[in-house]
Amino acid sequence: MSQFSAYQNILPLIKYFEQYHPLSKGFIADHVLHCRKVGIKKNKFILSPIDHNASLYFVVRGLVRGFIKDNGKDITTRFSFENETIGAIHHPDHATHHSIEYLQALEDSEVICIPFTLIDSVYSLYPEANIIGRKILSLQYYAASERSILARIPNAATRYKRFAGTKPTGVDRIPLRHLASYLVMRSETLSRIRSKEIRLDQ
Numbered sequence: 516m517s518q519f520s521a522y523q524n525i526l527p528l529i530k531y532f533e534q535y536h537p538l539s540k541g542f543i544a545d546h547v548l549h550c551r552k553v554g555i556k557k558n559k560f561i562l563s564p565i566d567h568n569a570s571l572y573f574v575v576r577g578l579v580r581g582f583i584k585d586n587g588k589d590i591t592t593r594f595s596f597e598n599e600t601i602g603a604i605h606h607p608d609h610a611t612h613h614s615i616e617y618l619q620a621l622e623d624s625e626v627i628c629i630p631f632t633l634i635d636s637v638y639s640l641y642p643e644a645n646i647i648g649r650k651i652l653s654l655q656y657y658a659a660s661e662r663s664i665l666a667r668i669p670n671a672a673t674r675y676k677r678f679a680g681t682k683p684t685g686v687d688r689i690p691l692r693h694l695a696s697y698l699v700m701r702s703e704t705l706s707r708i709r710s711k712e713i714r715l716d717q
Contacts, residue, residue: 524552527575528627531598535647542641549633555620562603562618569612570628571602577624578688581616582696591697592616593662596685600651605631621690671700672708679712 522529525546532538552575555561561572561579572579574595581593581601595601603614637644661681668674675698679686686694695705 518547521547525550525627527598528573528629531573532647535650536643538643539641542637542643545633545637545640546629550627550629552625552627555624555626557620557623560617560619561626562614562616564613564615564617567612568603568605568614569632570630571600571605571634572618573600573627573629574598575625575627577620577622577626578685579624579626580619580621580689580693580697582619582693583615583617589693589696591693593658594621594682594685594689594693594697596682596688600629600655621693622688666699671698671704672711674698674700675705675708676712 522543528546528550529538529543532542553561555577562568572595574597576597579595579601580591581595581603582589582591584590593601601618603616603618605614634648638648665674665677668677678694678698689697691705692702695702698705
């Protein structure tokens, strides 16, 4: 693959970074060299616990969910849409290279793999990496806080409405069973809540 083609493949990621800070040529060149875009078919895994947990993923197109298994049952932990990052649980000291989380494409998707080794190296090489990283980390912290709050809301309908308010254009793309798992309710309960919300909006 030519350098130009490699650049074009990760251009969505470059544009994503540029919204937070101007990028140096070296920063861009390192990402062109080490990042790669991958197509994932619907329902296929991007990552599972048997895989080496070596990258963060930027969603170019599609929808990705994170989940764990408990006694054979899927428990959905998160969703990521276009122009969002997602990764399995990764301890910052690299003590473990595997995770209990799975990452699965819920639609035909394209993701850009960003190796954790690259993330570590650009922090020491390029000043803008620290600014961009801090801003992205603050977004991730906010999203994690929202998930924490959501999990503590006792009323099922309130949980759904809060989540729908944070993903107004994407919630209908999530399969019912996965959204019900994420919101800790039965699919039948979620279906009733959504039907009621639709009637109220009419």
